[in-house]
Amino acid sequence: MNLEKPTDAHTPDPANPQFGSGANGYPSALPQYTQLSQNLPVTQSQINYNHITYALALFSYFTAGLTWIIPIVMNYLKRDEARNTWLYSHFDWQIKTFWYSIFFWVIGFVMVIFATGGLFFGAAFDSNHTMGGSFIVAALGGLIIVATVLWHLYRIIRGWIALANGRAVP
Known part of the structure; x- marks a missing residue:
């Protein structure tokens, strides 16, 4: 389990046009994570x-x-x-x-x-x-x-x- 604090790369950007553009205000696409999870x-x-x-x-x-x-x-x-x-x-x-x-x-x-x-x-x-x-x-x-x-x-x-x-x- 990765216990590091999320960085800006881990959180969706509300200014991104895809953020909140889905049904009921949910993101239409999942955010892309830039950090690899296989680094432990x-x-x-x-x-x-x-x-x-x-x-x-x-x-x-x-x-x-x-x-x-x-x-x-x-x-x-x-x-x-x-x-x-x-x-x-x-x-x-x-x-x-x-x-x-x-x-x-x-x-x-x-x-x-x-x-x-x-x-x-x-x-x-x-x-x-x-x-x-x-x-x-x-x-x-x-x-x-x-x-x-x-x-x-x-x-x-x-x-x-x-x-x-x-x-x-x-």
Whole structure:
């Protein structure tokens, strides 16, 4: 929480033609704040904590995903402590990466499972059309899974590099 006193840059200017021109005398547009909200200092322990979460996310590739949930729980537990700092973007980045990865991985997995059933059904009833369509769906599902894994890995590496350089992630 930023406890600094507001400056003139934080208060709307009544002389501004947009001020008070909305319905019932309220501003028609929110005032633009010039001061960044990510300027509070961070502690070295917060940075180290984030290094650990990135390491665990990367380590999950060598444990068949068994450690994948741990960094997300850690990020949810400590994210609010980093609010209004550049480090908050890393917590948010990892959480979004996790949920988008889960979403797209499940879509790819469901496509592969249903397509595999179609392949067996097509083989059992000698239906080349069912087998061909199922193969295409299975291949597309597999591509979605591979793309999701590569995207997840890219985001872990990009975020970790930004953290090591003391920068926020977009």
